[in-house]
Amino acid sequence: xxxxxxxxxxxxxxxxxxxxxxxxxxxxxxxxxxxxxxxxxxxxxxxxxxxxxxxxxxxxxxxxxxxxxxxxxxxxxxxxxxxxxxxxxxxxxxxxxxxxxxxxxxxxxxxxxxxxxxxxxxxxxxxxxxxxxxxxxxxxxxxxxxxxxxxxxxxxxxxxxxxxxxxxxxxxxxxxxxxxxxxxxxxxxxxxxxxxxxxxxxxxxxxxxxxxxxxxxxxxxxxxxxxxxxxxxxxxxxxxxxxxxxxxxxxxxxxxxxxxxxxxxxxxxxxxxxxxxxxxxxxxxxxxxxxxxxxxxxxxxxxxxxxxxxxxxxxxxxxxxxxxxxxxxxxxxxxxxxxxxxxxxxxxxxxxxxxxxxxxxxxxxxxxxxxxxxxxxxxxxxxxxxxxxxxxxxxxxxxxxxxxxxxxxxxxxxxxxxxxxxxxxxxxxxxxxxxxxxxxxxxxxxxxxxxxxxxxxxxxxxxxxxxxxxxxxxxxxxxxxxxxxxxxxxxxxxxxxxxxxxxxxxxxxxxxxxxxxxxxxxxxxxxxxxxxxxxxxxxxxxxxxxxxxxxxxxxxxxxxxxxxxxxxxxxxxxxxxxxxxxxxxxxxxxxxxxxxxxxxxxxxxxxxxxxxxxxxxxxxxxxxxxxxxxxxxxxxxxxxxxxxxxxxxxxxxxxxxxxxxxxxxxxxxxxxxxxxxxxxxxxxxxxxxxxxxxxxxxxxxxxxxxxxxxxxxxxxxxxxxxxxxxxxxxxxx
Amino acid sequence: xxxxxxxxxxxxxxxxxxxxxxxxxxxxxxxxxxxxxxxxxxxxxxxxxxxxxxxxxxxxxxxxxxxxxxxxxxxxxxxxxxxxxxxxxxxxxxxxxxxxxxxxxxxxxxxxxxxxxxxxxxxx
Numbered sequence: 126x127x128x129x130x131x132x133x134x135x136x137x138x139x140x141x142x143x144x145x146x147x148x149x150x151x152x153x154x155x156x157x158x159x160x161x162x163x164x165x166x167x168x169x170x171x172x173x174x175x176x177x178x179x180x181x182x183x184x185x186x187x188x189x190x191x192x193x194x195x196x197x198x199x200x201x202x203x204x205x206x207x208x209x210x211x212x213x214x215x216x217x218x219x220x221x222x223x224x225x226x227x228x229x230x231x232x233x234x235x236x237x238x239x240x241x242x243x244x245x246x247x248x249x250x251x252x253x254x255x256x257x258x259x260x261x262x263x264x265x266x267x268x269x270x271x272x273x274x275x276x277x278x279x280x281x282x283x284x285x286x287x288x289x290x291x292x293x294x295x296x297x298x299x300x301x302x303x304x305x306x307x308x309x310x311x312x313x314x315x316x317x318x319x320x321x322x323x324x325x326x327x328x329x330x331x332x333x334x335x336x337x338x339x340x341x342x343x344x345x346x347x348x349x350x351x352x353x354x355x356x357x358x359x360x361x362x363x364x365x366x367x368x369x370x371x372x373x374x375x376x377x378x379x380x381x382x383x384x385x386x387x388x389x390x391x392x393x394x395x396x397x398x399x400x401x402x403x404x405x406x407x408x409x410x411x412x413x414x415x416x417x418x419x420x421x422x423x424x425x426x427x428x429x430x431x432x433x434x435x436x437x438x439x440x441x442x443x444x445x446x447x448x449x450x451x452x453x454x455x456x457x458x459x460x461x462x463x464x465x466x467x468x469x470x471x472x473x474x475x476x477x478x479x480x481x482x483x484x485x486x487x488x489x490x491x492x493x494x495x496x497x498x499x500x501x502x503x504x505x506x507x508x509x510x511x512x513x514x515x516x517x518x519x520x521x522x523x524x525x526x527x528x529x530x531x532x533x534x535x536x537x538x539x540x541x542x543x544x545x546x547x548x549x550x551x552x553x554x555x556x557x558x559x560x561x562x563x564x565x566x567x568x569x570x571x572x573x574x575x576x577x578x579x580x581x582x583x584x585x586x587x588x589x590x591x592x593x594x595x596x597x598x599x600x601x602x603x604x605x606x607x608x609x610x611x612x613x614x615x616x617x618x619x620x621x622x623x624x625x626x627x628x629x630x631x632x633x634x635x636x637x638x639x640x641x642x643x644x645x646x647x648x649x650x651x652x653x654x655x656x657x658x659x660x661x662x663x664x665x666x667x668x669x670x671x672x673x674x675x676x677x678x679x680x681x682x683x684x685x686x687x688x689x690x691x692x693x694x695x696x697x698x699x700x701x702x703x704x705x706x707x708x709x710x711x712x713x714x715x716x717x718x719x720x721x722x723x724x725x726x727x728x729x730x731x732x733x734x735x736x737x738x739x740x741x742x743x744x745x746x747x748x749x750x751x752x753x754x755x756x757x758x759x760x761x762x763x764x765x766x767x768x769x770x771x772x773x774x775x776x777x778x779x780x781x782x783x784x785x786x787x788x789x790x791x792x793x794x795x796x797x798x799x800x801x802x803x804x805x806x807x808x809x810x811x812x813x814x815x816x817x818x819x820x821x822x823x824x825x826x827x828x829x830x831x832x833x834x835x836x837x838x839x840x841x842x843x844x845x846x847x848x849x850x851x852x853x854x855x856x857x858x
Numbered sequence: 859x860x861x862x863x864x865x866x867x868x869x870x871x872x873x874x875x876x877x878x879x880x881x882x883x884x885x886x887x888x889x890x891x892x893x894x895x896x897x898x899x900x901x902x903x904x905x906x907x908x909x910x911x912x913x914x915x916x917x918x919x920x921x922x923x924x925x926x927x928x929x930x931x932x933x934x935x936x937x938x939x940x941x942x943x944x945x946x947x948x949x950x951x952x953x954x955x956x957x958x959x960x961x962x963x964x965x966x967x968x969x970x971x972x973x974x975x976x977x978x979x980x981x982x
Contacts, residue, residue, distance in 0.1 A: 164922060174917040174924040175932050182979055233921045240916040243981065 150189040153180045154196050160241070161197070164234045165204045177241045190249035197242070201262065205231070205269035213275045221283055224276075225304050228266070235262035267312045271320065280305075281320060285328050291363070292332065303367035310369050322372055326379055329360075333383035341388050345398035347411040353384040354414055377421070386422040393432050400432050404471065412475035426481070434485045437468065441493030445500065454499075455515075458507035462530050465490065491537040499778070501544035504534055509551040512567060513560050524566050532573050540824045542792075543785050545582060550628045552586060556593055557620060557667055578822060588626030596620040603651050617644050621652070622664070634713045635665035635688070638695040665689065666718065674734065677754030684734065685764045689714050689722045694734070697752045704749045720744040725765060731758065732765045793826055793834045801844060801856035808853040809835075891918075892931035893946065895939040900931075907949035912981035941976050944969060948982065 160177050163169055184193045208227045215223035239246060239258040246258050256264065270276060284305065287297045309317045333356070340349050357380050364373040385392075392415075393400045403411050419425030441464065444450060450457050468486050476482045494500050508531055516524050538544055555561045568590065575583040599621060637645065649661055668688035672695075675681050686694065692712045696703060703711075709719055723744050727737040736753040737744075796819045801807060807815070812835065813828050820826050835854065838844045847853035891908045893901040909915040917926055926932045934942060944965070951963045965973060 170923040170925065170928065172924055173933075174920065174926045175934060178913060178917070179936060179979075237920050237922040237924075240920040243913065243916055244979075247981070 149187070150184060150192055153184050153189070154192060156180050157184075157193070157241075158196060158200055161200050161204075161234075161238060164237050165230075167230075169237060174241065178243070181242050182244045185245045185249050190245055190253070193242070193245055194249065194253075194255060197238070197258070198261065198265070201238075201265050202269060205265055209270045209273045209276060212270065213273070213279075220279065221287075221301055221305055224270075224280070225301055225308075227270075228304070228308050231262070231266055235259060238262070263312055267316060271309075271312065271316070277320070281324055284321065285325065288325070288363075289328075289332065292359070299366050306367050306369070317369060322369075322375070325372075326375055329376060330379050330383055333380055334387075337384045337388060341391060346392050346395045346400075346403070346415075347398060347408065349388075349392060350411065350414045350418060353380075353418055356380055356384060357418070381418075381421045385418050385425065389419065389422070389425060389428055393428055400429060401436050404433065404436060404468075407467065407471065409471065409474045412471060413477075416476050416479075426479070430482055430485050433482070434489050437464075437486060437489040438492055440464070441489060442496055445493055445497035451497070451499070454503035454506040455510045457503050458531075458534070461490075461494065461534060465530070465533065487537070490534075491539070494534065494537045495539045498540075501538050501540055502547045502778075502781075504531065504538070505544055505547035505551050507531065508548070508570065509555065512555060512562055512570075514562065516562050516566060521565075524563070525569065528566065528570050528573060531570070532577060535574075536577065539821075540785075541578065541582075542788065542823045543782075546628070546781060546785055546788075549586065549589075552589060553627050553667075556589060558669060582823075585626045588623055592622050592626060593620060599652065602655070603648060607647055607651060614644060615640055617641075617648060619648055621661070630664065630666065632662050632664050633666060633715045633718070635663075635692060636711065636713050637663075637665070637688075638692060640695075665692075676756050680757070681761075682756075682758060683762045685762060686726075687722065689718060690726055690765060693719075693722060693726065697735075702749055702751045705744060705746055708750065723750065726750075727753075729765075732763060734763075734765070789824060789826065789830070790834060792820065792823070793831055794838060796820055797831070797834060797838060798843060798856075801854065804856070806847060806853055806855050808850065810852075812854065888930075890930070893942060894931060894933040895937055895942040896935050897939050899939040899942065901942060901946050903946055903949060907946070907953055910949045910952045910982060911945075914980065937976050937979070938972065941969065941972050944973055945976060945980065945982065 157177060157180055160169075160172055163172060181193060184190065208231065212220070212224050212227055235258070239262070242258055249255070250257050255261075271280065284302070287302060291297045306317075306321070309321050336356075337353075340352055344352065357377060360376045360380055361373060364370065364376060368376075400412075400415070402408075403415070415429065416426070419429055441461075444460060444464070445457075450460065465486075472478060472482050472486065497503075511527060511531075516527065519527070535541070535544065552567070555567075561567055571583050571586050571590075574586070596619060600618060603619075636642075645663065652661060653659065665688045670686055670688055670691035672684050672686065672691060673681060674684055674694070684694070689712070692714065693708055696708060696711055705723070708723070709716065712719070714722065723735070723737075724742070725732065727733050727735040727750060728742055734753050734756050736751045738749045738751070739745075741748075793816060796816045797812065800812065800815045800819070804815075809832075813831055816831055817826055835844065839846065839854075842857055844854045845857055847855050889905055890902050891905050891914070893903060893908065895901070905918065909918065914932065917924065917932065920927075937945075948963060951961070954961065955963075
C-alpha cells in the first residue's frame with residue numbers, strides 16, 4: 126500500500142484478525158496438516174479450498190511461512206515413506222503398476238497442495254530461495270520412493286528385464302513403461318540418466334555384443350545385415366514409444382557400434398557372401414542395406430569403398446591382361462563397357478549415387494584401362510566396328526548412348542594421342558571405302574571429341590570429312606566437263622585427300638592398266654587446271670575397284686577388289702598363266718603387299734578367282750597363277766579383300782608407337798617453351814610438373830623424355846642453364 | 859441481497875430483493891460462480907470473469923474435488939461486501955480491457971487499502 130495524499134476519509138478498523146492467539150500458528154497448521162492428510166487419503170471432497178487457502182495465506186502473512194514450509198516437508202515425507210512401503214510390498218508383476226498408481230496419486234495430491242499453498246509459493250518461497258512446492262514434491266518423491274534402498278535397484282531391474290523380454294520377442298505393457306519412464310524424466314534429467322539411461326545403455330551394449338557374436342558365427346553377410354537393420358529399427362521404435370527422444374541417438378550408437386562397427390571387416394570379407402560376392406551377383410538390396418548401415422559408423426563407407434575399388438581394379442586388370450580377351454578388340458571393349466554399366470547400376474541403385482563411390486570407380490577404371498597399352502587402339506577399333514555395322518537398326522538416341530559410353534572410356538585413357546592416331550587411320554579407311562553406316566553418327570562422335578579435347582584434336586578429322594565432300598563436287602565437275610570424251614570407258618571415282626589431314630602413307634609405285642591410266646591422266650590435268658600450285662599423287666594402296674568377270678561356263682560375277690588386286694587381275698586379260706615374278710614385274714607392286722594380295726585372290730576358299738600352283742598357302746617366288754575358270758559363287762557380287770581396319774600386327778604396332786613418340790617430342794618442346802616464356806626461370810622438377818600438367822589431357826609425358834627435350838632446347842639456344850643453380854633453367858628470348 | 863454488475867441495472871425482484879440478471883446471453887449454472895462476501899452477500903458472476911483472479915482460477919482447475927467446485931460457490935469470510943463488489947466490477951473491466959477497450963477503472967480512495975489486500979489475497 127503506497128503513501129496516499131491525505132484526504133478526508135476514514136480508515137476503517139482493520140478487519141483481519143489480529144494475531145492475539147499465541148497458538149494461532151499451531152492451530153492453523155493443524156488445519157492444513159489435516160487437509161493434507163485428507164488429500165493423500167483421497168478424501169478431499171469435503172474440504173473448502175478457500176478456507177485452506179486463507180489459512181495458508183494468513184500463516185505466511187503473519188510470518189509463519191517457515192513453519193508452514195517445514196511442516197509441509199515433514200508431512201509429505203511421512204506420507205511418501207508410507208507409500209514407499211506399500212510399493213515395496215507389491216509382488217513381482219504388480220510392482221510397476223503399484224508404483225505407477227501411487228505416482229499418479231502423488232501428482233494429483235501435489236497439485237492440490239500447491240494450489241492451496243499458492244500464496245506461499247508466490248511470495249515466501251522466492252524470497253527465501255526455497256524449492257517451490259511442485260519441485261519439492263518431486264524431489265521428496267525421488268528421495269523417499271525412487272531412491273529408497275529397496276525400490277531403487279528393484280525398479281531398474283524390473284524395467285531392464287522387461288526391455289530384455291521385449292527384445293526376445295515378448296509383448297510388454299508399453300503404456301505402463303511409458304508412464305514409468307516419464308516419471309523418471311519428470312524427476313529430472315540426472316535421475317533419468319543415472320537411474321535408467323546409463324545402466325540401460327550398458328546392458329544393451331552387452332546384449333548386442335553377445336547377439337552379434339552369435340549371429341556372425343552362423344549367418345552369412347546378407348542375413349546378418351538384415352538382422353542388424355531389424356534390431357536398429359526396433360530400438361528406434363522403442364524410443365518413440367516409451368523412452369526419452371534424446372536417448373535415440375545414444376542407443377542407436379550402441380547398436381551401431383556393437384553390431385556393425387565391431388564386425389565391419391569380418392562382414393565385408395566374409396567368404397561366399399561378403400561384399401565382393403554381392404558385387405559379383407548384383408545383389409542390390411543387400412548392397413543397399415550394407416551402405417545404409419555402414420554409413421552410420423565411422424569409416425564404414427570408406428571400408429566398402431576401398432574393397433570395391435581393389436576388387437574393380439583386380440577384375441579390370443585381369444580383363445585387360447587376359448591374352449584371350451586381347452584377341453578380339455571389339456569384345457574387349459564391350460566387356461569394359463559392360464563392367465562400367467554394371468557398377469554404375471550398383472552405385473545408383475544401392476549406393477544412392479554417392480559421388481565418392483563414383484570417383485573411386487572412375488579412378489579404378491582409369492588405372493586398369495591404362496595397364497594395357499593397346500587400349501586406345503582397341504577402343505578405336507570398337508568404334509570402327511560400331512560405325513561400320515554395329516549401329517545398324519539403332520535409333521538415334523541409342524546411337525548417342527553408345528557413343529557417349531565410348532567417350533566415357535576415352536576419358537579414362539592417358540594416351541589420348543595414341544587413340545587419335547588410330548582413330549584417324551580407321552576413319553580414313555571407313556571414309557574411303559564408303560563403309561560408314563551413318564554420316565551423322567560419325568560427325569556426332571567428332572563433335573563429342575571436340576568438346577572433350579578441344580579444336581586441335583579434331584580439326585584434321587573435320588578436314589577429312591570436308592575432303593570427301595569436296596571430292597564429290599570435283600567428280601561432278603569432272604564428268605560434267607569431260608563426260609563426252611570418257612564415253613563408255615570405266616567409271617572413275619576420285620577422292621582428293623589433303624595431305625595434312627589424312628594419315629600419312631607412303632605411296633608406292635604401281636602400274637595401272639592402260640585403260641585406267643589414260644583416265645587418270647585426264648583427271649589429273651582437269652584438276653590441276655582448276656587448282657594451280659598443287660601436286661597430286663595417286664594412292665594406289667588405298668583404292669578399290671569393281672570389275673565384271675566372265676568365267677569358264679559363262680557365269681558373270683562382279684568382283685569388288687582392291688586397286689592392287691585389280692591390276693593383277695587385269696593382267697589375266699592378256700594371259701592365262703603368269704608366274705609370280707612376271708606379275709611383280711608388270712605391276713611393280715611392292716613384294717609384301719603383292720604377296721598378300723595374291724593370297725587373298727588365290728588361297729581363300731570361296732573367293733579364289735585365281736588358281737595357284739602349287740596349292741600351298743604361302744607365295745613362293747616361283748609360284749604360278751592361273752585364271753580359275755571353274756570359279757563359282759552363290760552371289761553375283763563377290764567381295765574380295767576389302768581394306769578393313771584390323772588389329773595391327775606386332776611390327777605395325779611398333780611402327781605406330783614410334784610415330785606417336787615422334788609426334789610427342791615437338792609437343793613436349795612446345796609446352797616447355799610456353800612455360801619458360803612465362804616463368805623465365807624455373808628449376809628442373811617444377812618444369813617436369815608443369816609440363817605434365819599441361820599435356821595430361823593428351824598423354825602422360827615421360828620425365829626422361831622431358832629431360833632430353835630440355836637438352837635439345839638448350840642446344841638450340843632456347844634455354845640455358847642457370848649459372849648459379851645447376852638445376853634451374855632460364856628462358857632465352 | 860444486492861449483486862451489482864456493471865452495465866446492468868438493479869431490478870426489483872420479488873420480496874423486495876434485488877437480483878441481478880446476467881448480461882446479454884443466457885447464463886447457465888455451469889458457467890457461473892457464486893461469490894459470497896463476509897456479510898453473506900452473493901455475487902453471481904461469469905466463470906470467465908472470476909478466473910481473472912489466479913486464486914479462483916487455481917481453485918476451479920485444481921484436481922480433486924474441493925467443495926467449492928462441487929457446489930459452484932465460494933465463500934470469502936474475510937472480504938467485505940463493498941470490496942467484493944468492487945472486485946467483481948474489476949473482473950469485468952479487466953475482460954473488457956483485454957479485448958481492447960481502454961477505459962479507466964475508478965477506485966474510491968477509501969477502499970484502496972482493503973482492495974489491495976483483497977487483491978493480494980486473490981492474486982488479481
